Amino acid sequence: MQYVVGTVAEFEEHRAKIVRLGDRTIGVFRINDEYYALRNYCPHQGAPLCAGKVLPDLTAQDDSQVDVDEKTWFVACPWHGWEYDIRTGQSYFGAHHPPARGYHVSVTAQASAPEVQGRAPGPYVADSYEVRVQDRYVVVDTSRRPDRPR
Template sequence: MRIVVARAEDFAPGDRRIVEVDRRSIGVFRVGDRFYAINNHCPHQGGPLCLGRTAPWALSSGPGEFQVSEEHALLACPWHGWEYDLATGQSFLGPGEAPVRSYQVSVEPGEALTDDPDLRMAGRAPGPYVAETFPVRVEDEYVVVDTQPVGRDRRTER
């Protein structure tokens, strides 16, 4: 099902909208010129994921050294702070922590480097949870979310 969320011109960078579809709640985010949609349900313990803060990747080369990426590519659940990649729904543990064994991360061939989780994750390892994400398009100046869920690694740009 395709849901019209808002007029694109009313949806400023940094904004988010939460839409209710059937019994599902989906958060639609605009980061720069990109739109993302993610299920408003944290796979950890069911918290309202889309009420959380967005954050950039953080890097450090030693005590007191901080670098952050430009874009807010992550969404943190307000309940326990689990962070998810807005584009893929992939959760990430702290830096260097091994992923839970039962979960496998695959990198599809031909994928653009910016989508490669090994490069995007800034030293952090994929966690056990993946939040549902949905394609978002801008059609005739309206932001439209498609409730057909997509797997990780897919994103529609404006």
């Protein structure tokens, strides 16, 4: 099913607009003028995922320099801080951070998670949906989900 979720002008850069589509809420993100959608549900413990902070991938070379990767953006779960790649929904652990205690998860064979320097893929993947801009309207297609790693 396809839903018009607003005009391009209604979407702020690096922020989620949370919309209700049928019986679920979805966060639609505008990142560097591209659009992505994640289900507003953290697979870790059910928090409203898209209400979390949106941040780029940051790496520290030493105490004086921090590198910002403007191509990779995460949303951090507001409850426990789990970070999810906005493009794919894949969870990641930060560099030098032990994983949070999780639950047993069965994973079907799929392509591996994209590499993000200094991070290891976590066990969770948030639902993501295909988004396109048609004329000046942003459209979310909940029937088609991009291939996503697990």
